[in-house]
Amino acid sequence: MASGTRTRRWSRTALAALLAAGAVACQAAPAAEPVTGVVTDTAACPRVPLLPPTAVPTSPEVMRLADLLEPLTSGTYAAVYGTQIADHRAGRLALCVTDTARGEELLAEVARRHPEAPVARVSLYRARYSQRAMTEAMDRIDMRDGAYAHPIYQLAPAADASGVVAESTAAGVASAELRARLEAATGGVAVSLRKGPQQEVPIGPKAAG
Incomplete structure (x- = not known):
């Protein structure tokens, strides 16, 4: 009986030590220190304007x-x-x-x-938006020929992450309806329009038929 009591006491001591060791081992790694100078x-x-193709950052x-x-x-x-x-x-x-x-x-x-x-x-x-959100927004815009009243030549994330930039004709840039339709397609991500270079066929596959 005494031996059994000693065994139980030893087990409790060992368990306490094990739990203490586990608590130390399971502590999260220290958080990274804030960076000074940022x-x-x-x-x-x-x-800012995009660097020309020949420009090299200094x-x-x-x-x-x-x-x-x-x-x-x-x-x-x-x-x-x-x-x-x-x-x-x-x-x-x-x-x-x-x-x-x-x-x-x-x-x-x-x-x-x-x-x-x-x-x-x-x-x-x-x-305003993450790169991921802008990319997903562009994926939702229908790029097929004839999808909108004015052609969409090209899409890109805005350089300042303020939304999506769509290139169209001069008439397309002036069209409030086109902008509204594009922003409806993006799920509310802002779209700005600018005049793009004329292309024979807008980017994207043609509609069937």
Whole structure:
């Protein structure tokens, strides 16, 4: 009987030690520390002209940083990532996200994975839409010839992540009905129209028949 009592006491002690060890092992990894030097701006993503095809960004560090961001912006943080603009100001990277708090988490994670990354060069801005939302919106637009009263030549996410840009004729750009129909197709994602180059056949397969 005494032996049984000792066994039960030993079991309780061992269980307590096991639980304590398990509690330590199961603790979450420390959260990544906030990155100093990052500028968070609640303003909308800056509107800047696209670089001409021959232009080369002047900051290799910024381009390296953009490469390090890519696995996260296309993965864990794809739901908030809008766009990024290298050298929007000399030596800085504009990172536009729909949620700046999540954007700060993204940068902290990059700094944790790559301590050498120049994350302090980032300026965070607010994007109206994520890249994923804009891509899904474009997929919902009917690109077949004759789908709308005016042709749609090309679609692209807006450079400042403010919606979808659709290229059409001058008459199409002036058509409020076309814009309304396109925004109905996108599910409410904003569409801006601009005059595109004339093409023989709008992009996309022709309607059957």
